[in-house]
Amino acid sequence: xKKSQKNKKNQVSSKPAAKYSENSSTGQSxxxxxxxxxSQANAGTAVLERSxxxxxxxWVRFRRRRLAMTALGYVILLSLVAIFSPMIAGTKPIICxxxxxxxxxxxxxxxxxxxxxxxxxxxxxxxxxxxLKEADPESWAIFPLVYNDTTYRVRENDMPGRPENPYGTNxxxxxxxxxxxxxxxxxVFAMLVHGTRTALLVGFVSTGLAALIGIxxxxxxxxxxxxxxxxxxxxxxxxICVPTLIxxxxxxxxxxxxSIWHVMVIIGLTSWPKIARLxxxxxxxxxxxxxxxxxxSLGASRFRIIFRHILPNALAPVLVPITFSIAASILxxxxxxxxxxxxxxxxxxxxxxxxxxxxxxxxxxxxxxxGILIFLTVLAYNLIGEALQEVTxxxxxxxx
Amino acid sequence: xxxxxxxxxxxxxLTLFLITLIIYGLIRHMPGTPVTxxxxxxxxxxxxxxxxxxxxxxxxxxxxxxQAYFTWLGNVFCGDLGDSFVQKKSVAxxxxxxxxPTLLLSVTSLTLTYFLxxxxxxxxxxxxxxxxxxxxxxxxxxxxxxxxxxxxxxLLIIFYQNLGWLAPGLxxxxxxxxxxxxxxxxxxxxMILPVICYSYASLAYLxxxxxxxxxxxxxxxxxxxARAKGxxxxxxxxxxxxxxxxxxxxxxxxxxxxxxxxxxxxxEQIFNWPGMGQEFxxxxxxxxxxxxxxxxxxxxxxxxLGQLLADILYAVVDPRVKLD
Numbered sequence: 001x002k003k004s005q006k007n008k009k010n011q012v013s014s015k016p017a018a019k020y021s022e023n024s025s026t027g028q029s030x031x032x033x034x035x036x037x038x039s040q041a042n043a044g045t046a047v048l049e050r051s052x053x054x055x056x057x058x059w060v061r062f063r064r065r066r067l068a069m070t071a072l073g074y075v076i077l078l079s080l081v082a083i084f085s086p087m088i089a090g091t092k093p094i095i096c097x098x099x100x101x102x103x104x105x106x107x108x109x110x111x112x113x114x115x116x117x118x119x120x121x122x123x124x125x126x127x128x129x130x131x132l133k134e135a136d137p138e139s140w141a142i143f144p145l146v147y148n149d150t151t152y153r154v155r156e157n158d159m160p161g162r163p164e165n166p167y168g169t170n171x172x173x174x175x176x177x178x179x180x181x182x183x184x185x186x187x188v189f190a191m192l193v194h195g196t197r198t199a200l201l202v203g204f205v206s207t208g209l210a211a212l213i214g215i216x217x218x219x220x221x222x223x224x225x226x227x228x229x230x231x232x233x234x235x236x237x238x239x240i241c242v243p244t245l246i247x248x249x250x251x252x253x254x255x256x257x258x259s260i261w262h263v264m265v266i267i268g269l270t271s272w273p274k275i276a277r278l279x280x281x282x283x284x285x286x287x288x289x290x291x292x293x294x295x296x297s298l299g300a301s302r303f304r305i306i307f308r309h310i311l312p313n314a315l316a317p318v319l320v321p322i323t324f325s326i327a328a329s330i331l332x333x334x335x336x337x338x339x340x341x342x343x344x345x346x347x348x349x350x351x352x353x354x355x356x357x358x359x360x361x362x363x364x365x366x367x368x369x370x371g372i373l374i375f376l377t378v379l380a381y382n383l384i385g386e387a388l389q390e391v392t393x394x395x396x397x398x399x400x
Numbered sequence: 401x402x403x404x405x406x407x408x409x410x411x412x413x414l415t416l417f418l419i420t421l422i423i424y425g426l427i428r429h430m431p432g433t434p435v436t437x438x439x440x441x442x443x444x445x446x447x448x449x450x451x452x453x454x455x456x457x458x459x460x461x462x463x464x465x466x467q468a469y470f471t472w473l474g475n476v477f478c479g480d481l482g483d484s485f486v487q488k489k490s491v492a493x494x495x496x497x498x499x500x501p502t503l504l505l506s507v508t509s510l511t512l513t514y515f516l517x518x519x520x521x522x523x524x525x526x527x528x529x530x531x532x533x534x535x536x537x538x539x540x541x542x543x544x545x546x547x548x549x550x551x552x553x554x555l556l557i558i559f560y561q562n563l564g565w566l567a568p569g570l571x572x573x574x575x576x577x578x579x580x581x582x583x584x585x586x587x588x589x590x591m592i593l594p595v596i597c598y599s600y601a602s603l604a605y606l607x608x609x610x611x612x613x614x615x616x617x618x619x620x621x622x623x624x625x626a627r628a629k630g631x632x633x634x635x636x637x638x639x640x641x642x643x644x645x646x647x648x649x650x651x652x653x654x655x656x657x658x659x660x661x662x663x664x665x666x667x668e669q670i671f672n673w674p675g676m677g678q679e680f681x682x683x684x685x686x687x688x689x690x691x692x693x694x695x696x697x698x699x700x701x702x703x704x705l706g707q708l709l710a711d712i713l714y715a716v717v718d719p720r721v722k723l724d
């Protein structure tokens with residue numbers, strides 16, 4: 001117990017040294033010294049050749065948190081499901097041979113025109129297993145794990161011997177439809193699998209955009225101060241003061257037939273203030289530090305100081321609101337599709353299944369399964385964010 | 401202090417101006433006008449071009465949006481929020497009729513939240529590390545991540561669809577004829593679910609907030625002094641530590657002002673509750689410009705006011721803070 005505490009203290013003391021070594025050449029010797037002392041204190045445990053960088057250090061600390069690691073595992077699993085969604089559930093073959101050619105029709109789930117038009121022309125699309133054989137007896141195909149579609153109801157003998165999907169209140173979860181079917185007989189499991197793509201994409205794209213805007217504006221406001229700061233702070237306040245949903249509703253309503261990409265951009269455009277505010281604070285704090293003064297005295301340009309010297313050191317704390325923002329934007333997108341706004345048939349969203357669930361309260365499976373998925377995803381990102389917060393916050397590092 | 405308040409008020413006025421300008425610009429660029437939306441809602445009621453032009457002129461839709469904005473702004477300065485295009489009533493009277501149901505939910509839930517969250521947070525600090533504390537923390541953390549609309553529909557399915565105990569909406573039909581107690585019972589029957597939905601997430605957030613603040617305070621020197629004097633742990637928590645955690649609470653109270661009157665679009669939509677949020681949602685769909693603007697103005701004004709109040713109260717409660 002005592003040893004591990006010592007070890008932790010050591011890591012804390014080695015961290016600023018690592019920082020300096022990145023930013024000034026004179027820090028090198030100081031770094032070496034601290035290593036020597038750390039290896040002395042650490043005698044018996046691992047001898048560190050070179051102190052780990054800040055990010056590696058953060059990762060080591062993060063990895064100790066079992067709950068956060070589970071959450072990270074869940075997010076990775078979800079990403080895999082998103083990437084391989086057309087191979088998990090769908091009615092288009094993963095790979096097939098048709099009239100002597102090899103095709104990958106399942107790519108059509110990613111982007112409609114990636115499905116070869118020959119299948120539409122030969123009227124095969126809505127019942128691949130049966131019609132492929134009818135059109136070309138020589139053909140073969142490998143189908144996804146679950147034969148079900150997100151946009152139409154599978155009928156009897158689409159796949160030889162398979163009964164048709166039930167619909168309405170008869171669509172209770174069964175072996176054929178793992179999570180039941182919706183009012184029209186579309187399979188809920190397939191919709192959930194394909195909805196993963198939307199959810200993760202929304203999280204990354206809109207938060208990426210928000211982070212880009214927030215970091216840039218926050219950095220400029222904090223570094224330059226003066227008029228730039230005043231203008232950016234005013235913008236920030238304007239965006240913060242309008243309740244998010246109201247702002248988004250107004251934006252979405254402006255666009256005719258908004259697609260999922262529009263929604264992502266709009267969510268990104270409205271969720272940058274928190275990141276910008278934190279970034280601004282970090283820059284105000286860091287621009288007064290010695291290594292910035294050192295860089296300046298060496299003649300580094302302002303651009304270089306911002307992006308090479310301050311930004312890498314300010315990024316860690318900003319990771320926390322970024323992670324929370326991913327959770328928030330996934331939540332926001334699903335609440336928008338829940339409200340029935342900005343839903344397009346091309347992108348299936350968990351929220352739109354819930355929208356159906358609200359209209360058909362008797363079909364509990366329309367609420368339960370997407371609800372659990374949204375909940376788990378939000379929980380996972382929150383757990384990761386929380387762990388990051390504790391791991392990167394120097395005040396909490398010593399404790400626990 | 402006075403100069404600070406005046407400066408903040410001026411900045412706030414500028415912010416309000418920018419917000420309303422942006423929102424006005426946005427809503428005027430939405431596809432469709434109140435006139436076309438009315439025709440959509442009632443296909444049998446197609447207007448002749450002359451009538452349409454007349455209505456456009458009446459609503460001020462024939463003018464460019466910035467001109468119309470300043471007309472609206474001028475009217476606001478005279479205390480006139482305008483009339484709703486769709487409902488043919490003044491915006492102020494619509495807001496007045498909707499604010500009651502929203503307040504009923506938000507005040508109940510706010511009171512409930514604060515009354516429950518403080519003891520829960522204190523309980524967590526006192527029993528830190530014990531099983532009961534761990535269990536409570538995990539439960540609250542999980543609750544915090546449950547999206548409101550998921551919980552809302554779930555509750556509806558259980559208590560309305562399957563059990564039939566509670567109901568969405570504001571009242572049962574025939575509410576006017578109920579006895580006094582019947583009315584109270586009916587209101588409770590309709591209120592319970594939305595109040596739960598309103599409260600659980602903020603309850604989780606608040607009790608974690610109380611706990612975090614307490615843990616911060618408990619590390620202070622004066623707590624160690626009190627402990628050294630031999631004050632009982634219970635007394636330390638209640639008299640020495642808790643009072644000092646109230647300071648950040650004041651900020652939080654100020655910041656909850658907009659939610660108090662603004663309601664929640666999603667929860668009111670789920671439970672079909674005729675409050676501010678639902679009205680706003682409807683007004684966007686109907687392109688009812690004056691109503692949208694009136695409510696946006698109210699929401700933004702409350703947000704700014706809440707922030708100002710929070711900052712001022714902070715200085716009042718904590719004499720070390722100086723506003724300048």
